[in-house]
Amino acid sequence: MTFTPRRAAIIIAITLLAAVATQLFYIGEVSPTDDALLRKITWVSEMALYSVLTMAALALIARGTMPLVWSAVALAGIVNILQLGIGLAEFGPAAEAKDPKVFASVLGGAFFLYFHAKAMIGMAAIGTGLAAWGRATALAKGLGGLTVIAGAAAVGLNLLGMADGMAWVMQAGAAGTTATALFGISVLAQRFEA
Known part of the structure; x- marks a missing residue:
């Protein structure tokens, strides 16, 4: 398959x-x-998805018109891979430790990475939403505005999650997931050359 920024x-x-x-x-x-x-x-399915995502985003950093957006996406992919690896490789042994603080520490580290990845996707959503907002159509502006708002909420709530931990899991996760969905829809809806 031939590489094009739009395909990536x-x-x-x-x-x-x-x-x-x-x-x-x-x-x-x-x-x-x-x-x-x-x-x-x-x-493991998510690991595969984030690996493909990271490869495509790394290619777009150099070839796309929005290198900061694709840098945030690549960083989110790498951090998600690390976070999932902790879950797959370390949750089991840490849960069996005699001291419950061991598992709490591993879980906290994994969720710090989770929050970081969601914040990076939020940053990418803001960039893509602003690009969509610059389009002429009302539909593009509406989608762009929603994507910017969702991205800003994801960044803010996930920064709180990084600072305060598990108390923000549900809110930060929901905001990050919403920003991720709107980011994906915005990218599919735009006709720019990535």
């Missing part, structure tokens, strides 16, 4: 929308049942 942007949008779907599946199906196999399948 579409790959990024689709992988992020797929990641939103896996997060909703995790919250709705995996988390209530605490099914270990489903959790691993979901997290």
Whole structure:
């Protein structure tokens, strides 16, 4: 497949929308049942998505017209891979430690990365929303405005999560997921050359 900035942007949008779907599946199906196999399948699937996302975003940093947006996306992908790796490789052994502070520390570190990744996607959403806002149509302006608002909420709430920890998981996660979905939709809706 020949590389084009637009094709790479579409790959990024689709992988992020797929990641939103896996997060909703995790919250709705995996988390209530605490099914270990489903959790691993979901997290490994997300790892694959974030790997593809990161590769496409890294290519766009040099070739796209919005290098800061694609840098934020690439950083979010890398941080998500690290966070998922902690969950897959370290949650089990840490949960078996005699001292509960071990698991709390590993969990806190994983969620710090989770919040950071969501904040980076929020930054990317702000950039893409501003680009959409600059378009002539009312629909593009509306989508751009919503994306900027969602991105700003994601940045703010996830910064609070990084500073204050688990108290912000639900709010920051919801804001980050909303910003991710709107970012993906905005990228798909725009006709710019990435």
